[in-house]
Amino acid sequence: MKNLVMERISKRYGEKQVLQELSLTLRPGSVTSVMGPSGCGKTTLLNIVAGLVKPDSGRVLGRPGRVGFVFQEDRLCMDFSAAANIRLVTGKTGKDPMMYGIFSALGLQDSIMMPVREMSGGMKRRVAIARALCYQPELLLLDEAFKGLDAQIRQQTMDCVLKWRGDCTVLCVTHERAEADYLGGALLQLGRTADREEGEQGSRFPFPSGITREA
Ligand SMILES: Nc1ncnc2c1ncn2[C@@H]1O[C@H](COP(=O)(O)OP(=O)(O)O)[C@@H](O)[C@H]1O
Numbered sequence: 001m002k003n004l005v006m007e008r009i010s011k012r013y014g015e016k017q018v019l020q021e022l023s024l025t026l027r028p029g030s031v032t033s034v035m036g037p038s039g040c041g042k043t044t045l046l047n048i049v050a051g052l053v054k055p056d057s058g059r060v061l062g063r064p065g066r067v068g069f070v071f072q073e074d075r076l077c078m079d080f081s082a083a084a085n086i087r088l089v090t091g092k093t094g095k096d097p098m099m100y101g102i103f104s105a106l107g108l109q110d111s112i113m114m115p116v117r118e119m120s121g122g123m124k125r126r127v128a129i130a131r132a133l134c135y136q137p138e139l140l141l142l143d144e145a146f147k148g149l150d151a152q153i154r155q156q157t158m159d160c161v162l163k164w165r166g167d168c169t170v171l172c173v174t175h176e177r178a179e180a181d182y183l184g185g186a187l188l189q190l191g192r193t194a195d196r197e198e199g200e201q202g203s204r205f206p207f208p209s210g211i212t213r214e215a
């Protein structure tokens with residue numbers, strides 16, 4: 001597999017410069033966490049990496065064919081069971097050993113056939129994560145995937161991701177330094193939105209998006 005290269009990516013929405021000349025290289029199989037305050041462009045970055053949003057300038061090179069995305073929202077079909085949600089994306093059925101293994105690792109082995117509508121918020125979150133893992137992506141994008149899970153389940157869920165990701169590349173947005181530390185790998189700190197909003201027009205640019213910890 002090739003490196004995934006983000007090359008001088010810029011994106012603005014109206015007057016708001018969200019990303020400016022961001023460059024980042026992810027090695028195959030690496031884990032990278034992205035942190036930064038709300039509104040600083042983390043989701044926009046993942047959307048650009050996934051190819052769902054076009055940058056104004058710059059490019060993404062080496063994007064693999066299979067991209068798994070745990071969106072910030074669950075984006076599950078509420079009337080379907082967990083298994084049916086996963087079948088929609090992966091073709092796997094409830095009898096699939098990988099699906100069963102992932103659900104077991106998430107503590108959801110008895111809920112595979114439960115309609116998502118009847119699940120708690122934390123269970124839905126884990127189904128969304130299971131769906132992305134079952135897809136067996138080459139690149140896994142996690143947008144605050146562990147948010148809202150209580151401490152013990154969060155740890156169990158991170159263990160599941162680390163176990164079942166195989167050797168795929170992981171790019172994980174989180175607000176929790178402890179999560180980034182637990183996942184390991186590199187840590188990217190995105191610019192402070194407060195600086196940008198308070199500063200006079202354009203005066204605080206660029207906001208360097210430095211890697212603060214090498215993998
Ligand atoms: N489709 C869009 N149209 C207009 N503004 C947007 C759009 N998507 C995001 N934004 C704005 O861009 C900024 C960054 O958003 P986002 O990437 O979601 O930030 P984060 O995930 O870091 O909280 C925010 O100010 C947000 O309101």
Ligand SMILES: [Mg+2]
Pocket residue numbers: 042043044072143
């Ligand atoms: Mg976001």
